[in-house]
Amino acid sequence: MLKVDNVSFSYHKKKTILNDFNFTLQQGEHLCVMGESGCGKSTLLKAIYGLVDLNKGKILWKEEQIFGPQKHLVPGFENFKYVAQDFDLMPYISVSENIKKFLSRFYPEESELRTQELLEVIQMKAFANTMVKNLSGGQKQRVAIARALAKEPQLLLLDEPFGQIDNFKKNSLRRNLFSYLKEKKIACIIATHDKNDALSFADKLIIIKDNKIIEDNSPKEIYDNPKEKYVAALFDDVNEITINNKTRLIYPHQIKIVENSALKATVLNSYFKGSYWLIEADFNGQNVFFNHVSILDRGVEINLDFL
Numbered sequence: 281m282l283k284v285d286n287v288s289f290s291y292h293k294k295k296t297i298l299n300d301f302n303f304t305l306q307q308g309e310h311l312c313v314m315g316e317s318g319c320g321k322s323t324l325l326k327a328i329y330g331l332v333d334l335n336k337g338k339i340l341w342k343e344e345q346i347f348g349p350q351k352h353l354v355p356g357f358e359n360f361k362y363v364a365q366d367f368d369l370m371p372y373i374s375v376s377e378n379i380k381k382f383l384s385r386f387y388p389e390e391s392e393l394r395t396q397e398l399l400e401v402i403q404m405k406a407f408a409n410t411m412v413k414n415l416s417g418g419q420k421q422r423v424a425i426a427r428a429l430a431k432e433p434q435l436l437l438l439d440e441p442f443g444q445i446d447n448f449k450k451n452s453l454r455r456n457l458f459s460y461l462k463e464k465k466i467a468c469i470i471a472t473h474d475k476n477d478a479l480s481f482a483d484k485l486i487i488i489k490d491n492k493i494i495e496d497n498s499p500k501e502i503y504d505n506p507k508e509k510y511v512a513a514l515f516d517d518v519n520e521i522t523i524n525n526k527t528r529l530i531y532p533h534q535i536k537i538v539e540n541s542a543l544k545a546t547v548l549n550s551y552f553k554g555s556y557w558l559i560e561a562d563f564n565g566q567n568v569f570f571n572h573v574s575i576l577d578r579g580v581e582i583n584l585d586f587l
C-alpha cells in the first residue's frame with residue numbers, strides 16, 4: 281500500500297541523507313524506524329509526507345504518487361497525518377478545541393463524541409478544558425497525537441511520539457494508542473530511539489546506518505540475529521566478545537554465572553537495575569556486561585557461561 285521505491289534525498293548536494301531506500305507497508309501495519317541520532321529518521325518521515333523533493337525514486341500510496349513542494353503546493357499528503365517533534369498546536373485555546381479544529385463544525389454532536397473518544401485514547405480527559413499553553417511538553421505531545429487522529433488518517437507518521445512523556449504514563453499510553461490504531465486499521469510509521477516502541481508494538485522494523493537501510497525485518501528477527509553491534513546496541517548493552525578467535529554479539533541476559541567453567545572473569549562493578557543487577561566484569565582483558573540477581577563484590581572471580 282505504501283511503496284518507497286529507490287528513494288534518495290539530500291538537503292545539500294554534498295551529503296546524501298537517504299540513499300536508495302526501498303520498503304513497503306500494508307494497511308494497518310506498524311513500522312518502527314531506528315538508528316543513531318542524525319541518521320535520517322525524521323527526514324524519511326518528511327519525505328513520505330511530501331515535505332521535501334526527492335532527488336531520485338518515488339513514494340506511492342495505493343498507486344498514487346506523493347509529490348514534494350515543487351509539484352504539490354499545499355504541504356503534506358491528505359491521507360496522512362504527521363506529528364513532528366515540534367507539535368504545532370494552538371496555544372491559546374483548550375485541548376478539546378485544538379482537537380475539534382480538525383473535525384467538522386457542521387456535526388457538533390459527532391465532533392464532541394469523537395473528541396471525547398480521542399481524549400480517552402491519549403488519557404487527557406481531565407485536561408479537556410485546559411489551555412494548551414499551560415500544558416507540559418509531554419501533555420502537548422499527546423494532544424498533537426489526538427489532533428492527528430481526529431480525521432482518521434490512513435497512515436500516521438510519528439516522530440519520537442513518547443519522547444517527552446514520563447515512563448509512568450508512557451507504557452499505558454503506548455498500549456492505548458497502538459491498540460486504537462490496530463482497531464481502526466491505521467498504518468503507522470514511528471521514528472524512535474526507544475526499543476520498547478519497536479519490540480512490543482511494531483510489526484516491522486527498519487534500521488538506518490550511514491544513510492542506508494541495513495535491516496528490514498520483524499523486530500524479533502532483528503533482535504535475535506543482529507548483523508552487527510550497531511544494531512544490537514539499539515536494544516541493549518550488548519557485548520562483542522572474542523572467544524577462541526571467534527567474535528560474537530551477546531546480550532547481557534545471555535551470560536550467566538556457573539559453578540565451573542573455563543571462562544573466568546573478575547567483577548569490576550555492579551549497577552542496580554531494579555529487578556536485577558547489571559554486572560561489569562573483566563574477561564581476558566575485555567569488558568563484559570551481564571545480568572545477575574544480586575550485587576557482586578569488586579575483585580571476585582567468577583565462572584561464566586554464554587548461552
Ligand SMILES: Nc1ncnc2c1ncn2[C@@H]1O[C@H](COP(=O)(O)OP(=O)(O)OP(=O)(O)O)[C@@H](O)[C@H]1O
Nearest residue numbers: 291292297315316317318319320321322323324471
Ligand atoms: N532542513 C535541513 N537542512 C539541512 N540539513 C538538515 C535539515 N534537517 C536535517 N538535516 C540534516 O540531515 C541529517 C538527518 O537529520 P534527521 O533529523 O532526519 O535525523 P534523525 O535520525 O531524525 O535524528 P534524531 O534522532 O536526532 O532526531 C542530519 O545530519 C541533519 O543535520
